[in-house]
Amino acid sequence: MAIFARVSPGQLVAQLSRPVVTDALLVSLKTSAIAQALVLLLGTPAAYLLATRRFRGRSLAVVLVELPLVLPPAVAGIGLIAAFGRLGLLGGTLDALGVQLGLTQAAVVIAVAYVASPFYVRQAIAAFEAVDPNLVAASRTLGAGRARTFFRVVLPLARRGLAAGEALSFARGLGEFGATIMFAGSLQGVTETLPVAIYQEFNRNFTTALAMSALLVVVSGALLVALRLTLQWQPSRPTSRFLFAPSR
Amino acid sequence: MATLQTDFTLPLRAFALELALDVSRTVALVGPSGAGKTSVLRVVAGLVEPERGRICLDGERWLDTARGFSLPPERRRVGLVFQDYALFPHLSVRANVAFGAQGRPVDALLERFRIRHLAAAHPRELSGGERQRVALARALARDPAVLLLDEPLAALDTHTKAEVRHELAELLRELELPALLVTHDYEDAAALADEVGVLVDGRLRQFGSPAELVARPQDAFVASFTGANLLRGRARRGEGALTAIRLESGEDLYSVDEAEGDVGVVVYPWEVSVARRHAPDADSALNVVRGQVGSLVEVANRVRVRVGPLTAEVTAASAARLELAAGGVAYATFKATGTRLVPL
Numbered sequence: 279m280a281i282f283a284r285v286s287p288g289q290l291v292a293q294l295s296r297p298v299v300t301d302a303l304l305v306s307l308k309t310s311a312i313a314q315a316l317v318l319l320l321g322t323p324a325a326y327l328l329a330t331r332r333f334r335g336r337s338l339a340v341v342l343v344e345l346p347l348v349l350p351p352a353v354a355g356i357g358l359i360a361a362f363g364r365l366g367l368l369g370g371t372l373d374a375l376g377v378q379l380g381l382t383q384a385a386v387v388i389a390v391a392y393v394a395s396p397f398y399v400r401q402a403i404a405a406f407e408a409v410d411p412n413l414v415a416a417s418r419t420l421g422a423g424r425a426r427t428f429f430r431v432v433l434p435l436a437r438r439g440l441a442a443g444e445a446l447s448f449a450r451g452l453g454e455f456g457a458t459i460m461f462a463g464s465l466q467g468v469t470e471t472l473p474v475a476i477y478q479e480f481n482r483n484f485t486t487a488l489a490m491s492a493l494l495v496v497v498s499g500a501l502l503v504a505l506r507l508t509l510q511w512q513p514s515r516p517t518s519r520f521l522f523a524p525s526r
Numbered sequence: 527m528a529t530l531q532t533d534f535t536l537p538l539r540a541f542a543l544e545l546a547l548d549v550s551r552t553v554a555l556v557g558p559s560g561a562g563k564t565s566v567l568r569v570v571a572g573l574v575e576p577e578r579g580r581i582c583l584d585g586e587r588w589l590d591t592a593r594g595f596s597l598p599p600e601r602r603r604v605g606l607v608f609q610d611y612a613l614f615p616h617l618s619v620r621a622n623v624a625f626g627a628q629g630r631p632v633d634a635l636l637e638r639f640r641i642r643h644l645a646a647a648h649p650r651e652l653s654g655g656e657r658q659r660v661a662l663a664r665a666l667a668r669d670p671a672v673l674l675l676d677e678p679l680a681a682l683d684t685h686t687k688a689e690v691r692h693e694l695a696e697l698l699r700e701l702e703l704p705a706l707l708v709t710h711d712y713e714d715a716a717a718l719a720d721e722v723g724v725l726v727d728g729r730l731r732q733f734g735s736p737a738e739l740v741a742r743p744q745d746a747f748v749a750s751f752t753g754a755n756l757l758r759g760r761a762r763r764g765e766g767a768l769t770a771i772r773l774e775s776g777e778d779l780y781s782v783d784e785a786e787g788d789v790g791v792v793v794y795p796w797e798v799s800v801a802r803r804h805a806p807d808a809d810s811a812l813n814v815v816r817g818q819v820g821s822l823v824e825v826a827n828r829v830r831v832r833v834g835p836l837t838a839e840v841t842a843a844s845a846a847r848l849e850l851a852a853g854g855v856a857y858a859t860f861k862a863t864g865t866r867l868v869p870l
Binding site for chain 1: 568571572573598599600601602604605606608610612614615616625626628664665668
């Protein structure tokens with residue numbers, strides 16, 4: 279609230295048209311979208327496996343998936359540099375393939391996906407675990423293979439949990455700062471996301487930083503509201519008419 | 527009619543389920559809970575892989591562990607009706623039934639199971655009986671070659687149960703499919719199935735028609751499970767061709783079965799008459815047990831009367847005529863020819 283009280287709304291809106299702001303907004307939206315696509319694409323099958331299979335090393339896998347949740351972002355950034363940086367664990371291999379990650383938009387995407395993924399995967403595991411295994415079995419005996427069963431039974435039944443997890447993950451990814459600035463730096467228009475830009479502008483033009491903060495508050499708040507609405511949403515059904523029908 | 531042949535071993539927590547069974551008409555497996563009944567259905571449906579076994583339907587191979595062959599559940603043509611029905615909560619009744627129909631129209635099935643007016647409803651809005659009809663329609667829409675029913679009547683209230691049992695028996699007769707159903711209730715099994723197997727701790731204790739099981743229960747468990755009275759005693763050769771059994775309570779009973787040593791005396795409730803007075807000179811029944819009248823429970827048009835250690839089944843009219851009341855003294859009589867002896 280204090281963010282909004284300090285400067286007039288007109289001034290805040292005026293700040294939003296500065297190139298540093300629009301560039302950062304674009305970078306943030308683009309990297310977030312790609313990162314979340316990655317999280318959904320890789321996180322969903324991983325979560326389903328972890329939820330439905332019992333195998334050796336499963337606990338370890340769960341810990342690895344959840345690790346970014348408890349890691350300080352700076353440590354995550356160092357870890358990513360150690361893994362993907364030019365002199366890192368996989369750096370040589372990537373170099374040989376002609377891929378340079380450091381200080382590129384791809385690095386931002388990796389940092390955001392890494393830090394935000396556990397918020398989605400944790401929720402997704404819980405959502406998949408809550409699906410009655412008998413419904414899956416019923417679908418199989420009715421002639422549906424694993425894939426069809428997943429898309430027609432498991433996914434629709436888990437959708438609310440998945441949506442909730444994805445909303446949290448998106449919000450966390452949008453606010454990602456520490457790992458991003460360490461692993462991807464802050465090149466305006468390339469790797470400078472909104473949170474990074476806020477940090478940079480804080481030293482130069484406080485009002486601009488304030489405006490960007492206000493923007494993030496609005497976006498995150500809207501996301502939370504959308505999440506609440508999703509969770510309360512029920513598909514329309516004829517009510518009461520059959521609810522207390524006598525057993526015949 | 528096709529025949530489903532099964533022969534498999536599945537280790538469970540406390541024991542191994544071992545079963546060899548041919549199903550061509552309706553077969554019921556009965557047994558106490560935890561006997562492995564549901565596991566049998568899951569093995570046949572392909573939801574659980576047994577340690578060893580073969581399952582085939584006529585010439586069609588479903589499972590052969592010796593050759594490392596196992597057809598996935600979606601390719602075994604079974605219609606499995608789950609105990610809690612497992613209807614898809616996110617789909618309407620029509621979409622539930624159409625799920626396995628592969629595009630075939632389902633209106634005839636909705637009509638047949640009297641659920642057409644519920645086509646747009648969701649499972650949570652249905653009563654127990656309606657849910658069961660949806661589950662049956664859904665299983666049949668898949669065009670199964672074998673029908674598997676898990677406790678088809680257990681989730682229903684008593685009132686609904688009698689009617690559904692009747693409908694289900696009729697349906698099974700009409701379908702002419704090999705059907706395997708499991709239940710913990712012997713009466714349900716006898717009403718629905720042509721053949722009944724008693725499953726205890728993963729093994730078949732006895733297999734036969736419902737009438738055979740009642741006429742010749744193989745052991746004490748089968749006897750009491752099929753609803754018989756079971757008394758314990760010691761048998762010795764009596765006069766004539768009769769075996770005399772001294773009960774723990776000191777009374778003597780007689781049976782035409784031959785036995786010696788510790789035995790279980792088996793008599794079905796409908797073989798037991800109840801009298802207020804005992805008149806040995808006016809009664810052909812040799813066996814008499816005097817006892818206090820316990821509970822009187824009305825079941826349809828009959829009354830189940832507890833006399834001492836025995837349950838007798840008499841008509842409601844007889845119970846009224848005798849003015850039977852809990853706490854009074856009565857005589858339970860039954861013939862030596864209706865008294866079976868089983869090893870304990």
